[in-house]
Amino acid sequence: MKLEDLRKDNIGQIYAWFPKKGKDESSMLLITYPYYSIKAFYFSCQNLEQLEQSKDIINQGNVSISAVGFWFLAIEAFINTLLKIACFLKDKDFNEFRGKQINGRLTAVFKLLKMDNKDFYNSAIFPKFQEFQNYRNEVFHDRFFNSEIKFHKTSFSSIPYLANQVDVVQASIIALEIFQAFRFIYPALDLMPDIFIEKNSSYGFIKYDVLYNQIILPLFSEALRKHTLNTDLITEPIDIRLPESSILRKGDVQIIMPAFQKENIVHSPNSTETNIAANLFNKVHDLIPINEQEYFQIPRYYRVE
Template identity: 30%
Template sequence: MYLEDFRNNEFDRCAILIPSIPHSIINLKYDIYSSHAYKFTVTSLRDLELSVNGLNNGIDAVPALNMWYLSVNSFLETILKILSLKTGITDNYSDMTIEVKYRRILNMLLLENSILEDKLYDKLSDFTLIHKNLHMDLNDKNKLLFKTANFSPKPFFINQIDVIQSMMIAVEIFQNFRFIFEGLDLMPNIPILTQTEKCVFEKLSVLQSNVIVPIINDILSKHKIKTKLIYQEKFKQFPTTSLFENKQILIISKNVEDEKYKWKLNSLQTDVVSYYHFNLMKKYNGREENFYRNYQAQNQKNITEDKTKNIKKPNKNNFTRLLNITEKIKNYFPPDRADLSRNDSADLQSVHAKIV
């Protein structure tokens, strides 16, 4: 069996189903995107927390912002698809920006555009602007102007503030439309591992208020840094629409895995990834100054020459050797960045240990 075959494994897939309307299955992709976005957000904050010689802007800042944007976009499009099935109003939603989708939903639900809605519309416009320009190579002299959101004028230099701002916009959108359909809670569910290595799901709003906010507070306090961003806001909820009655919209999931995907895996605990990085690091010892960032072609051979051919490779038939170097690896690698080490959150005290 090929690894590519597992792309078709629909185990744990979630979708929306409207039984009264044929062919009405809508995949809940925003749940998956939000899970990735949350993980990138946590690792980006950990980079800031563990900064020593200089402030680390977070290597996962860009993917975190991108995934929050995808989450919002997918969430709004899911709602539009549901409303379209009921109202018969169809448009090419894929060509709309998130702020246009937001305004379209308000109109379809006959919700008035208050000052708060207009402000969120501007935030979404700002979100679209920075997301779009992250994929463009702007001149350094060009600075983006934002109406409301606290985003970097130069997208190439984003950091944890841009990530937090992205998450706050996402949570606000999710909270606004959380209960618009009778009997459904559309707030994304984030998978996390407990201290007993069991997977549980927690609502993003709970993680945001009980984990992310105290994490930010403690990290800023640790490094004596402030931020202009207000990241502890409370968001409104729109009323439930009368377009659907209770149980007219269902959320279904595939909880039983197909037999062909129940592949027998090797249960031996190994750390192949760290092993090969550890071996590569041997060539840097005592010569770190020779391995700086370099783009000069004439020095390329001397500085970037691959010395790994002399590194002894592990016996592929004896993976237990990998277990013996665990302690050595710890000297070279930081703690598991996907680990949520805080345990003082009121609602998650015995739950959050690691992010899936």
């Protein structure tokens, strides 16, 4: 079997299902923001744990940008999910909105669902998200050029690619605020991301807002306290919860997860224990000269004649 074929396995993926439109795949909508949220959460925890376990120097984390990036992906996918569901329910073509800026897509959600947007836009959530968007663009498009970036509503790094745990937690807070604001707008649904948590030989799911309060925030706070550090970051999220749309009814949309693999893409791995990666890394270690003077080796960005 080709490894490429396994990408079509949808077991464990989350879908929005519209019962009135049938029972086949045309009545289902793939939802990706839970996947990005899970990645973002675990990258964030890894980064915070690296701070906690700092020894000789403060470890500012080696997955900061990855964590921040996945939080932004989670937010944008969440907003798109809100809009895609609204389009399904109102028989609108999502392609009419996909090219709009994020604010335009949010506006479309409010209009299609006939919801009042005052509470959301009167809060400080959207200005924070706009700064998050600017920060993300600076990093993802490599736009930094000598002068530092000024952020007024958030605590993102003024030199964006030099991110650390402050940027990670700031991103996680903005994500939480947006998830919280829109989590109940569809009747009978709670769209707050469920995070995959292992327990013994099994697993379960816990809502992200619970994990922020019980893991991310205390881990960040205790790690700072351990190393006698502090921060200006405001760690209390803005709590705005928009009411459900009045034009929809319970059952118009449901969330489902396929429980069975497609037979034609089932493939069992070889369970033999191997050390291919470790052996290959051990071999390349020999390419690094021993530095008897114990100076840092620097990268060589020049030609060897």
